Amino acid sequence: MLRIALPNKGRLSDEVRELFNDAGLEVRARGERALTASLGGEFEAIFVRAQDIPEFVADGAADAGVTGWDLVCESGRDLELLMDLEFGKCRLVVAAREESGIQKLEDIQDGVRVASSFTRLTQEFFTRRGQKVTVVPVSGATEIAPHLGIADIIVDLTSTGSTLKVNGLREVDTIIQSSARLIARKDHLPEASARLEDLRQALGSVLAARDKRYLMANVPRGVLPAVREVLPGLNGPTVVDVQGGDFVAVHSVVSVRNIYRTINTLRALGCVGILVTRIERLMP
Numbered sequence: 001m002l003r004i005a006l007p008n009k010g011r012l013s014d015e016v017r018e019l020f021n022d023a024g025l026e027v028r029a030r031g032e033r034a035l036t037a038s039l040g041g042e043f044e045a046i047f048v049r050a051q052d053i054p055e056f057v058a059d060g061a062a063d064a065g066v067t068g069w070d071l072v073c074e075s076g077r078d079l080e081l082l083m084d085l086e087f088g089k090c091r092l093v094v095a096a097r098e099e100s101g102i103q104k105l106e107d108i109q110d111g112v113r114v115a116s117s118f119t120r121l122t123q124e125f126f127t128r129r130g131q132k133v134t135v136v137p138v139s140g141a142t143e144i145a146p147h148l149g150i151a152d153i154i155v156d157l158t159s160t161g162s163t164l165k166v167n168g169l170r171e172v173d174t175i176i177q178s179s180a181r182l183i184a185r186k187d188h189l190p191e192a193s194a195r196l197e198d199l200r201q202a203l204g205s206v207l208a209a210r211d212k213r214y215l216m217a218n219v220p221r222g223v224l225p226a227v228r229e230v231l232p233g234l235n236g237p238t239v240v241d242v243q244g245g246d247f248v249a250v251h252s253v254v255s256v257r258n259i260y261r262t263i264n265t266l267r268a269l270g271c272v273g274i275l276v277t278r279i280e281r282l283m284p
């Protein structure tokens with residue numbers, strides 16, 4: 001039984017649960033507040049704070065985990081990155097008060113105080129640039145620090161930038177791009193490797209299916225070459241003979257962003273019986 005550390009609350013927890021459920025690894029907890037749960041019988045989940053997950057995995061308390069890349073980098077632990085789950089996207093940025101006159105990193109003078117809960121990444125970033133700043137550790141509400149006079153600039157996470165703007169702050173530069181990642185211990189056992197690869201494939205197949213649809217249509221035989229042009233599919237469309245008729249049934253995987261245009265084209269070509277369904281998992 002492999003143990004997977006998952007965020008117990010916060011921004012990532014709902015999406016992580018949904019992803020595991022969709023992959024057939026339903027989170028079966030004994031109660032709302034349970035700290036552990038069975039994950040489809042194959043794995044056991046432990047629910048901990050997102051920022052503790054890199055430590056738990058690195059120390060062997062869990063074989064793998066899901067958490068933000070920002071937190072993995074901040075932990076400084078040497079972990080194996082198994083996959084980018086592509087949600088929880090955000091950036092760790094340097095921001096300054098609008099009226100501070102700081103437009104770019106070069107405007108930041110030595111001795112400036114930088115408030116952040118990402119003290120390691122902040123220190124490393126400015127040290128690498130040869131800028132001598134003083135890092136002021138805070139554990140939340142970082143945006144308020146410049147207004148309280150406890151720091152001149154901040155390093156904080158943002159996704160749309162709107163919270164920074166509302167607080168009169170301007171983004172100066174990005175330190176890292178983050179999203180939720182599946183991580184594992186570097187030195188996991190060979191038998192764990194195969195199970196983790198199965199897990200990676202399962203989660204990946206759910207993510208790959210999300211922006212795809214399965215399209216079926218009855219196509220007049222004569223327009224099949226034109227339909228092939230608009231329905232490339234994964235390995236080309238599947239074409240099935242419809243008995244005793246002038247139509248063939250065509251099945252294909254289509255990107256969500258092309259579906260509107262594709263249906264209109266198929267209709268214009270005389271296709272009928274067009275069906276579009278969601279795909280739960282996709283393993284090309």
Ligand code: AMP
Pocket residue numbers: 007009010011012050067068069070071088089090157158159160178179180
């Ligand atoms: P939590 O503090 O438990 O809500 O989780 C925070 C994690 O969610 C961060 O470490 C990031 O990986 C991720 N995240 C995604 N978008 C944002 C955002 N706009 N602000 C802060 N964290 C975000």
